[in-house]
Amino acid sequence: MESANTLCPGRECKGGVLAHLERLEAQTNISNRKSEEPTVQKKESSLRTRIRELQQQRDKLRAEVKQWRARVKQSPAKENPSKTVISEQEVLERAWRDVKAILEAYRFTGLSGKLTSRGVCMCISTAFEGNLLDSYFVDLIIKKPLRIHHHSIPVFIPLEKIAAAHLQTDVQRFLFTLWEYLNAYAGRKYQADQLESDFCAVLTGPLQRNALCNLLSFTYKVEQRCQTFSFSARLLYEDPTAALPTDVTVTRPGVEASSPTWEEHRASHQMLFRTKPLHQVFASFSKETEKLRLNLVS
Secondary structure, three states: OHHHHHHOOOHHHHHHHHHHHHHHHHHHHHHHHHHHHHHHHHHHHHHHHHHHHHHHHHHHHHHHHHHHHHHHHOOHHHHOHHHHHHHHHHHHHHHHHHHHHHHHOHHHHOEEEEEOOOEEEEEEEEEEOOEEEEEEEEEEEOOOOOEEEEEOOOOOOOHHHHHHHHOOOOHHHHHHHHHHHHHHHHHHHHHHHHHHHHOOOOEOOOOEEOOOOOEEEEEEEEEEOOEEEEEEEEEEOOOOOOOOOOEEEEEOOOOOOOOHHHHHHHHHHHHHHHHOOHHHHHHHHHHHHHHHHHHHHO
16 A cells, blocks of 8 residues: 555645645746846946946036136136236237337437336427427336336426326327327427517516416507507417417406407407417517508508
C-alpha cells in the first residue's frame, strides 16, 4: 500500500505540485525584480543629476540678475572706471587739438600763442577799424581739469564766468568769446579816447564813462544855420561784445518844449550814434558845419 501511494499520488501529491509551482513563480518574480533594480536605480540617478543641473542653472541666473540690478543702481563711473579714464584722456587730446588749431588760425582771429611745458600761453590782440590796440595774455595749463595759471585780463571782464561756461568743454569757444569781450571793450574805449582827443572843441563838458566803457554820457554843440545848439547824449552798450550802443538818448539841456525841427535833429543824431562810431559821427557834424560855412561864403 505504501508503494502504491508513492507511485500514484493522491490529493497530497497533487497539492504538493501546486505548492511547488507557486514557489517557482515567487522565485521568478523575485528574480525579475532583482534584475530590474539596476535599471531603476540608473534612471533615478540620471533624474537626480538632471535636477542638480537645473538647480545650478537657476542659481546662476539668479546671480546674474542680482549683478545686473546692482550695476543699474551704480553710477556710470563706478560701473566701468576704465571708461572714465578713457574719457578724460580724450578730453585732453581734444583740448590739445583745439589749441593747435587756434594757433594755426591766429592771424585771422587776433589770437596767437606758443606752447609751454604745462600747456599754452595765448595772446589776445584787439583792434578797431584797422587800428591795432591793446593785447592781453592767458596762460593755460592743459590737464584735467583745464585751468588758467596767469592772465592780464582786466577785472571788469567776466573771465571766470566765460571760463565756467566754455573752458572745460570747448577751449576754442572760450578764447573766441573772451576775444569778443576784449575787442568790443577796446573798440568802445578807442572811440571815447578819439572823441576826447580829436573833438574836444565840440564837447561842452567832460566825457563821463565807466571802466568798461559801456555807459557814456556827454554834452556837445552843433552849428546849424548860423546857430549853435547844445545837446546831451547818453549811450548804453547792453551787449558786452558790441562796439556800438544798443540804447541812445539825446536831449537838449534846459529846453522843455521842442519844435518839429528839433525832433528831426534829435532822431537823426540818435540814428547816427547807433550806426556809426563816435568819432565818425562828430566828423560828419564837422563836415556839415564846414559845408554850411562854404555855402554862406559863396
